[in-house]
Amino acid sequence: MRLSPKLISRLAPWLLTGFLLVCWQAVCEGFEIKPFLFPAPSLVFKTGIEMFEPIMTHAFHTFFTTLVGFAVAVAVGAVLGALLGSSPVIYKALYPMLVGFNSVPKVAFVPVLVVWFGIGTIPAIITAFLISFFPVVVNVATGLATLEPELEDVLRSLGASRLDILRKVGLPRAMPYFFASLKVAVTLAFVGSVISETVASNLGIGYLMMSASSSMNMPLVFAGLIVIGAMGVVMYELFAWLERRLTKWANRGQNAAI
Amino acid sequence: MSTFVEFENVSLRYDDAGPKAIEDISFKVEEGAFISVVGPSGCGKSTLMKLVSGLKEPSDGYVYVNGRQVGGPLGIVGMAFQAANLLPWRTTLDNVMLPLEIVEPWRSARKARRAEYEEMARAQLARVGLAGFEDKFPWELSGGMQQRASICRALIHKPRLLMLDEPFGALDAFTREELWCMLRDLWQQQPFTVILVTHDLREAVFLADTVYVMSKRPGRILVQREIDLPRPRDLDVTYTDAFASHVHVLREAIGRVRES
Ligand SMILES: Nc1ncnc2c1ncn2[C@@H]1O[C@H](COP(=O)(O)OP(=O)(O)O)[C@@H](O)[C@H]1O
Ligand SMILES: [Mg+2]
Numbered sequence: 001m002r003l004s005p006k007l008i009s010r011l012a013p014w015l016l017t018g019f020l021l022v023c024w025q026a027v028c029e030g031f032e033i034k035p036f037l038f039p040a041p042s043l044v045f046k047t048g049i050e051m052f053e054p055i056m057t058h059a060f061h062t063f064f065t066t067l068v069g070f071a072v073a074v075a076v077g078a079v080l081g082a083l084l085g086s087s088p089v090i091y092k093a094l095y096p097m098l099v100g101f102n103s104v105p106k107v108a109f110v111p112v113l114v115v116w117f118g119i120g121t122i123p124a125i126i127t128a129f130l131i132s133f134f135p136v137v138v139n140v141a142t143g144l145a146t147l148e149p150e151l152e153d154v155l156r157s158l159g160a161s162r163l164d165i166l167r168k169v170g171l172p173r174a175m176p177y178f179f180a181s182l183k184v185a186v187t188l189a190f191v192g193s194v195i196s197e198t199v200a201s202n203l204g205i206g207y208l209m210m211s212a213s214s215s216m217n218m219p220l221v222f223a224g225l226i227v228i229g230a231m232g233v234v235m236y237e238l239f240a241w242l243e244r245r246l247t248k249w250a251n252r253g254q255n256a257a258i
Numbered sequence: 259m260s261t262f263v264e265f266e267n268v269s270l271r272y273d274d275a276g277p278k279a280i281e282d283i284s285f286k287v288e289e290g291a292f293i294s295v296v297g298p299s300g301c302g303k304s305t306l307m308k309l310v311s312g313l314k315e316p317s318d319g320y321v322y323v324n325g326r327q328v329g330g331p332l333g334i335v336g337m338a339f340q341a342a343n344l345l346p347w348r349t350t351l352d353n354v355m356l357p358l359e360i361v362e363p364w365r366s367a368r369k370a371r372r373a374e375y376e377e378m379a380r381a382q383l384a385r386v387g388l389a390g391f392e393d394k395f396p397w398e399l400s401g402g403m404q405q406r407a408s409i410c411r412a413l414i415h416k417p418r419l420l421m422l423d424e425p426f427g428a429l430d431a432f433t434r435e436e437l438w439c440m441l442r443d444l445w446q447q448q449p450f451t452v453i454l455v456t457h458d459l460r461e462a463v464f465l466a467d468t469v470y471v472m473s474k475r476p477g478r479i480l481v482q483r484e485i486d487l488p489r490p491r492d493l494d495v496t497y498t499d500a501f502a503s504h505v506h507v508l509r510e511a512i513g514r515v516r517e518s
Contacts, residue, residue: 151343157311158360158415159331168359172347249347249395 039219044226047219055208055220059227062193062204065121066231069128070189074182077133081140085174086166091141102134107195114200124196124204131192132185139181143174176250179243186235194228260325262289262419262451263310268319269476270305279305281476282319287468289418292445292452294466296459296508298515302477303455307421310453311335324418333361335419336412340427342404344396350407351392354379357415364415382410385447386440402433406440413444420445422454426461435493438464446490459512463487463504464496471511474518481511 003011021041027033028040035043048055080098084091106127113123147169155165197206205224212220244251268283280302287293295303308314309321312331321328323335336357344353358364358375368375383392386406396404405425412420422441426434442465445452456462462469463485471481485504487495495501 148341148343150339150341153308153311153313154337154339154343154412155360156313157331157335157337158357159333159362160360164360168356169345172345175347247347249397 036216036218039222043219044222047217048223048226051220051223055205055223055227058203058205058208058224059231061121062124062190062197062206062228063231065124065197065204066128066186066189066193069125069193070132070186072125072129073133073185073189074136076129077136077181077185078140078178080133081137081174081178082144082166082171084137085141085144086162086170091145098134098137106131106192107199110196110199113196119200119202121201121203123200124193124206127196128189128192131195132189135181135184135188136178139177140174143177144170147173176243176247179239179247183236183239183243186239187232190228190232190235260289261286261322262291262324263287263453264320264322265309266320266322268309268316268321270302270309270314271317278317278476280472281478283477283479284319285470285479285482287451287453289451290449291468292454292466293468293470294454294456294462295470295472296456296462296512297472297477298474298512299457301472301474301515303472304423305477307337307423307453307455310419310421311337333415334417335421336415336417337421337423338405338408338412338425340424342396342401342408344404344407344411346396349393349395350383350388350399351376351379353396353407354382354410354414356411361415379410379414382414383407385444386410400433402429402437405429405437409441409444413448413450416448417450419451419453422452422456424455424457427457434458434461439493441465442491459505459508460496460501463501463508464491464493469504469508471508471515473515480515481508483508 025040025042028038033040039047080094084094109130110123110127113126117123117126144166147165151169152165155169160168193204194206197204198210199206201207205228209221209224212218212224264286265283269281270279271277272279283306295306297303305314309316310323310328312323312328315329323332344350345356348356355375358378359368364375380389380392383389386409388403388406388410391399391403391407396407399407405428409422409425412422426437429437438461441452452465454462454465459469466485469481469483469485470479471483472478473480483504487498487500487504
């Protein structure tokens with residue numbers, strides 16, 4: 001039987017994952033590594049089944065926290081990006097500040113947020129927001145700022161206002177950039193919420209892993225890691241799919257004037 | 259016939275302190291005429307277009323369109339460039355209808371008269387040989403077809419002035435000659451004034467009533483030549499001696515510009 005290239009590329013990620021799991025298992029067994037240092041995947045899996053309910057409760061909480069922070073990030077990011085992309089002055093004024101802000105590790109904000117809002121979900125939502133809005137801003141601004149001067153001339157000579165140009169050309173053009181940023185932003189949002197939960201929460205996967213590691217329950221820590229990773233992949237794929245659906249034109253005509 | 263576009267000693271600097279892009283340009287275009295502007299690259303041809311369409315104000319002198327001094331975009335001009343610049347997320351039909359969503363009085367009535375606008379756009383596309391391609395996206399059209407659609411977009415709001423900035427520059431020779439004929443026919447069916455900027459002297463002579471030759475920067479008008487070939491002109495005319503001598507005279511003028 002011969003596999004078509006399409007089927008191979010579909011199977012490839014699963015095959016690689018399976019291969020790495022096998023290697024991992026082999027290393028743990030071969031070197032007899034202690035489970036409280038580096039548990040084998042079979043043990044992680046077993047723990048995952050045993051602890052299914054608490055893991056799901058915490059995972060759902062993290063998921064919810066992440067999505068709220070991400071939603072705020074998308075809204076704020078799109079508006080800020082639209083402002084930056086449509087006005088060179090605003091761009092010049094705000095961009096250095098945004099870059100500076102983005103360079104600060106977000107974990108440094110968590111203690112401040114705890115002082116302001118107490119321990120729990122709100123700092124996690126805010127951290128998820130803070131870490132994930134930047135790529136949205138940059139992408140929307142780039143999409144808007146790279147309009148062909150001749151197209152702009154055509155529209156302006158017809159008497160189009162800046163708002164007309166933004167609505168008819170700027171925003172549709174920025175859409176592929178926007179959707180491309182969503183899939184990156186949603187994975188970052190997971191990073192943000194889990195960081196905050198680890199430091200300052202008593203709910204969520206981050207908290208679960210923290211408390212598991214303090215009781216040397218390594219298999220549970222790894223189960224938590226895998227659940228976060230899985231949620232990230234699922235959300236990334238969801239937004240990648242949305243991107244392909246909604247901005248087909250951007251992936252089709254490479255020679256068309258975009 | 260009345261004068262439709264008039265330049266009176268127009269100069270323009272892009273920077274207040276910088277050099278002039280064009281200098282002391284004066285000419286008149288009659289309503290319904292077809293004129294062409296040729297000149298070396300960078301001599302200010304596109305700048306001329308921006309002045310007519312109100313995208314730029316002259317630093318000195320006056321630009322009049324339709325008897326009034328130009329003070330901003332007018333909505334009575336249509337423009338097309340070397341790149342078709344169609345919007346890739348719109349079908350050909352929707353691309354052509356774009357100006358109707360912007361220019362008054364079309365804009366206000368666009369909801370109520372949507373069906374009528376669509377008919378207009380279909381008719382316009384049919385006139386340039388694009389019937390059947392209305393629902394295709396720009397990337398599904400060849401370069402020549404995209405340029406046809408772009409010219410439809412420039413004409414859909416029934417402008418009184420069509421401005422073309424090297425519109426056929428990126429096309430192969432055969433497609434280019436087809437589009438000359440298309441443009442000639444459009445212009446003969448429906449009265450409007452045309453200003454065509456081009457590098458191609460044969461194109462200028464075949465299509466225009468008057469050809470202007472511009473100098474290197476700062477751009478000035480050096481030669482004005484009336485093309486008295488009888489209309490309607492057929493592609494065969496490009497092989498006649500009269501045609502060749504027009505092209506020859508213009509080529510010499512351009513040669514002098516290059517050397518100076
Ligand atoms: N937006 C601009 N800012 C500054 N200088 C410009 C601008 N556009 C054109 N120029 C200058 O004006 C001159 C004429 O340009 P242009 O009208 O585009 O020439 P052409 O269309 O004949 O090639 C050129 O020297 C060019 O460098
Ligand atoms: Mg030019």
